[in-house]
Amino acid sequence: MINYLKSTTIIAVIAVSANTAFAEDYPTPVPMMDGAQALIELITPRNDTFRIAYMPPATEFNYYIAIGEGIKTVAEEQGAEVFMLAPQSGADINGQMGMIQDVLTQEVDAIIFGTHDEFAAAPLIERAVDQGIAVFMINSDIPNFPTPIHGVVGYSQRNGTHKIADWAIETYGDEPVRVGIIEGQPGYHSTERVGGFLDGIEGNENFDVVVSISGGWNVEGGNTAGMDILQSHPDLDVIFAANDYMIIGASFAAKALGLKDIALLGNDGDTSGLEEIAAGNVTATVNTSPYLMGQAAMHATLDALEGTYPGGWIETPTSIEDRDGAITVLQEPEKLFPQPSRDY
Known part of the structure; x- marks a missing residue:
């Protein structure tokens, strides 16, 4: 019988004027595979105040809400308008596809999305890129999404x-x-x-x-x-x-x-x-620190809208947490969503 020990560390809606500058806050991106990179210079913002759709695969996962909170903090700092749209269930692929179709008619400047079916999403994402919308995939490390996109943010x-x-x-x-x-x-x-x-x-x-x-x-x-x-x-x-x-x-x-x-x-x-x-x-x-992942994704998206993002995949860090490490992470509730149920 194994003697089970329990005992190790977290990384890291609302109005950006198209002329606002901001600091980078993410690691140097790694190039995606040949043919997977959409051209940053073809992004064509529509609004003086950037309007960005955050589209995770579902609202049933607090993980994606935590990413959204990270996105929101950067949007508030930089003055960007962000709204979230997602089905309740992660299994509702058709529901998410319908929402992406709807967003393509709403004059957004960028889409930050995650999906459980990249092949179903690809034709709609291709339309978004063709419309000049900046498109970033979140919580992923796909180096060759089925259609070219502008960036990927997530851990390996x-x-x-x-x-x-x-x-x-x-x-x-x-x-x-x-x-x-x-x-x-x-x-x-x-x-x-x-x-x-x-x-x-x-x-x-x-x-x-x-x-x-x-x-x-x-x-x-x-x-x-x-x-x-x-x-x-x-x-x-x-x-x-x-x-x-x-x-x-x-x-x-x-x-x-x-x-x-x-x-x-x-x-x-x-x-x-x-x-x-x-x-x-x-x-x-x-x-995998979803809150800080969201912050990195928002910084990169705003850079892309300004034409300064180099393209590629941003790798966010990971750590292994057992009991001691989990308690340490829970002692920084400002980096978590939802908040812990008690003080640690």
Whole structure:
């Protein structure tokens, strides 16, 4: 039986005059693949006060609300108008596509978007770029979105989950470890996150993945997947889930089944996930600092509208947080959304 330790760090609507200058606040972008970069010089702002649509894949995920709060703070500082438009469910791909179509008729200067189906979104994003709208993808590291876009802002998803695999090997790797995986809804995000974890444990003979199923990105799906996994494999030592919501759901399943000696690993750094780690219900997560990601995305978008963004992908940092680290992050509530439920 593994001795489970719980104990490691976060990064970092409203009116910009087209003539307002502002400072860069993001790492040097990395070029995207050949043919994936839309031309910055063809962006044609329509409004004296830049009007920007923030379009995450769903409102059900506080993670995207936290990104939006980061976007909002920069907009307030710089005087840009920002509005958010998204379906409630991350599975409502048609709903998001309809919203993007609607935004294309609203004389916006830029779109900051995330999607769970890049191929469904691509034709509409192509229309936006053709209209001279600045288009940035958030919470991603896609180097070759199916149609050229102006920029991508997000962490390296495969590298992030590789880090938590490295952490698991360092923490538990001296003994045989039976692993279950809860995937997200099929698509780029799930492929990269699960792939990074699998890359990390590859070649370590003590780690054996015995089951991998989808949890649909939400707590309910994670609970269902966790229950299915743990009822079929009650001797699992570790469950890795591709986001914090699913691992929280899996933690409810483990508790209901009376299984205490199992490490539960997530990905995101969502406030609720961090609080579950602080409480000892989840073991660790990849903290991807969505609030600071939103700030970087907004700075880059405004630079693109001013014609000064060089193009490319902005990589935002990640860290692995166990119980001690989660508490440290929760002690900076101004960088989180929603706010923690109590003081830490």
